[in-house]
Amino acid sequence: MAADRRVLTGEHFMTGDHACAEGALAAGCSFFAGYPITPSTEIAERMALRLPQVEGVFIQMEDEIASMNAILGAAWGGAKTMTCTSGPGFSLMMENLGLGIVMETPTVLVNIQRGGPSTGLPTLVGQADMMQARWGSHGHYEIIALCPNSPQELFDHTLKAFNLSEQYRIPVLVMGDESVGHMSEKVVIPPADELKITPRNYTKKKPGAYWPHEVGDDDIPEMVKAGDGYRIHVTGLTHDKRGYPIIDAKTQDWMVRHLIDKIQKNKHKIIEVEEIELEDAEVCIVSYGISSRVSYRAMELARDAGIKCGMLRLITAWPFCEDKIRELAPRLKAFVVVENNFGQMSLEVERCACGKCLTRLVPHAGGDIHDPEVVLKAIKETVR
Amino acid sequence: MNKTAATGPSTVYEDDLRVHPMAHFLRMDRMPHIWCSSCGLGSTMTCFIMGLKESGLDEEKVAVVSGIGCSGRMAGYLNLDSFHTTHGRAIPFATGLSLANPDLRVVVLSGDGDIAAIGGNHLIHAARRNQDMLIVCVNNFTYGMTGGQAGPTTPVNARGTTAPYGAYEYPFNLPYLAMASGATYVVRWTALHLRRLKNSIAEALPKKGFRFIEVISPCPTAYAHLNRLGSGLDLMRAYHDNSVIKHGADPREADIGFTGKIIVGKFLDSERPTFRDLMVENVARKARGGR
Numbered sequence: 001m002a003a004d005r006r007v008l009t010g011e012h013f014m015t016g017d018h019a020c021a022e023g024a025l026a027a028g029c030s031f032f033a034g035y036p037i038t039p040s041t042e043i044a045e046r047m048a049l050r051l052p053q054v055e056g057v058f059i060q061m062e063d064e065i066a067s068m069n070a071i072l073g074a075a076w077g078g079a080k081t082m083t084c085t086s087g088p089g090f091s092l093m094m095e096n097l098g099l100g101i102v103m104e105t106p107t108v109l110v111n112i113q114r115g116g117p118s119t120g121l122p123t124l125v126g127q128a129d130m131m132q133a134r135w136g137s138h139g140h141y142e143i144i145a146l147c148p149n150s151p152q153e154l155f156d157h158t159l160k161a162f163n164l165s166e167q168y169r170i171p172v173l174v175m176g177d178e179s180v181g182h183m184s185e186k187v188v189i190p191p192a193d194e195l196k197i198t199p200r201n202y203t204k205k206k207p208g209a210y211w212p213h214e215v216g217d218d219d220i221p222e223m224v225k226a227g228d229g230y231r232i233h234v235t236g237l238t239h240d241k242r243g244y245p246i247i248d249a250k251t252q253d254w255m256v257r258h259l260i261d262k263i264q265k266n267k268h269k270i271i272e273v274e275e276i277e278l279e280d281a282e283v284c285i286v287s288y289g290i291s292s293r294v295s296y297r298a299m300e301l302a303r304d305a306g307i308k309c310g311m312l313r314l315i316t317a318w319p320f321c322e323d324k325i326r327e328l329a330p331r332l333k334a335f336v337v338v339e340n341n342f343g344q345m346s347l348e349v350e351r352c353a354c355g356k357c358l359t360r361l362v363p364h365a366g367g368d369i370h371d372p373e374v375v376l377k378a379i380k381e382t383v384r
Numbered sequence: 385m386n387k388t389a390a391t392g393p394s395t396v397y398e399d400d401l402r403v404h405p406m407a408h409f410l411r412m413d414r415m416p417h418i419w420c421s422s423c424g425l426g427s428t429m430t431c432f433i434m435g436l437k438e439s440g441l442d443e444e445k446v447a448v449v450s451g452i453g454c455s456g457r458m459a460g461y462l463n464l465d466s467f468h469t470t471h472g473r474a475i476p477f478a479t480g481l482s483l484a485n486p487d488l489r490v491v492v493l494s495g496d497g498d499i500a501a502i503g504g505n506h507l508i509h510a511a512r513r514n515q516d517m518l519i520v521c522v523n524n525f526t527y528g529m530t531g532g533q534a535g536p537t538t539p540v541n542a543r544g545t546t547a548p549y550g551a552y553e554y555p556f557n558l559p560y561l562a563m564a565s566g567a568t569y570v571v572r573w574t575a576l577h578l579r580r581l582k583n584s585i586a587e588a589l590p591k592k593g594f595r596f597i598e599v600i601s602p603c604p605t606a607y608a609h610l611n612r613l614g615s616g617l618d619l620m621r622a623y624h625d626n627s628v629i630k631h632g633a634d635p636r637e638a639d640i641g642f643t644g645k646i647i648v649g650k651f652l653d654s655e656r657p658t659f660r661d662l663m664v665e666n667v668a669r670k671a672r673g674g675r
Contacts, residue, residue: 030484031480031483031484033479033480049671052663052667052668052671052672053671053672055668055672057483057663059479061479061509062476062505062506062509065473065476066475066476066505066506066509067476069469069470069473069476069477069479069480070476070479070483071480072469072477072480073449073467073476073478073481073482074480074483074484075480075484076467076480076481077480077483077484077485078484078485079480079484079485081484095470095473096469096470096473098470099469099470099473225485226447226465226467226485226488227445227447227465227487227488228444229444230465231444231463231464231465231466232465232466233411233460233466233467233468234466234467234468235460235467236468236469236470237468244411244413244414245460245468
């Protein structure tokens, strides 16, 4: 009954923010909690309109701290859940992003990035939350973050984020940006039966035989939901496989290693990049989100100027594609990293290049996007 | 027969004196608990278990959410679906849990620092929305786990480790705050009023909407020690001598000072549509039923 209204199959001319909301609905999201903040508000508005149509719950919380907690609670109540935010709200969500990671809770957090720090540029673009996405909550953990560069990808990657969150029992970040969120483009939504949807991995074990953090061969624990008779306990404290707090170094070592391993051991399945004209390249642009679209133009200009330039577009920012950078570095003159900040993903590129080629950052403070000519100039300087 | 209920649901033979009479409701593999002798948290948890039994609710459909602090450990000791969240965030977590699974009865068991200080904003907004949850807020006037710092319920002139000269800010009157924010059921007891507390929990558990029970509780190790209030027994005597039961009292008159009377009782028992009621009746029907 609700399926036909859940998936808006067809071709649409749609903003990225709205496409994000539709991707969530198509993935089976039935609970959204959020707080209005530019430039992500249109996602919340769309969810407020659409969720009641498919028997879902929309709630506008008192702040982003509450929003992040509500989606964790609702996930343990059995729903697929999401929130969205931008800069200052992303900062407020960091506390309980950590709770979601430690409780191993599947959920999706969308950040439509704007210029910062602080209140910064509410209506203008930035990409300076990339390291916050990686390390923003205290403690050591692994995270999954995706970087859509079009409204179509905001649909596709939001859906994919839900699937990854279910597969790895982890909050997944969708790191959009204001330009991609606010632009309108063609978005194709496939028929519902052609969508690949990962259901929640509910345990088949009987109550009494199940523990919320017990892992099998694949390092990923199975899920239950509250009310099914399992009498689970989960906590933000360091815990053992039972979810019971154990405050000692040995348990901490087991738990933190588990949180790292379940992503690191599966990173080859998780990481997605787009390789463009890299076969003969001596310069490789590394970029993502809106900056990758400017970079594509710069790459064309460089090719026109006779420079063998290609591009590695990050679709998955975290876990980082370390092996791909290591593979490319020895046969390149340079990586040219184009991002709307003063060097965040470029630090990773430089780390993994290990000095085997030059890493050149093309920075931008935010507020608008790179001029392709500026990127071209940087490319030319690296091959001079 | 000697069968203990270590984990999960299992049979308890109540006539077997070797088994704790509440073992079925407790995670016995987590005992002993961390609470000090004569703390009110043990009594509160006992009242919760007895109230839950008396309510007749299916215990597998009852979920408990706690925040941080001594009181936050209640979730971990109860053999129910239980969630130990971050400091102050039990209420918004419970909001999501309850909305996602309307079959659940969601209970927040936490302390005054957790619910009224760092979680104060969540408290008033969940009450405003009349969100389906029962709050049992154990108020010991201090941050016990971290050693007795002053907090938003510390009476003026009472000492804390961060108020060595006595507190000089006004405390919250929690029943008044809850009622003014929109709670539909507001009760206060002390850790001495165990039967009445148990009855209130049994009464409140099956109700709908935002229900708030404050339990005035001794903290013998930190608050009572810093303020030279004597032993746990002395505190019980003080509750006995100073408590005044006034059902239906205006909670504005129920301020708690460093000394003086503590007004307890059922201040409010009312009904109004909950968040879910309004959502289902208004929004969802219109959204699905066309224009």
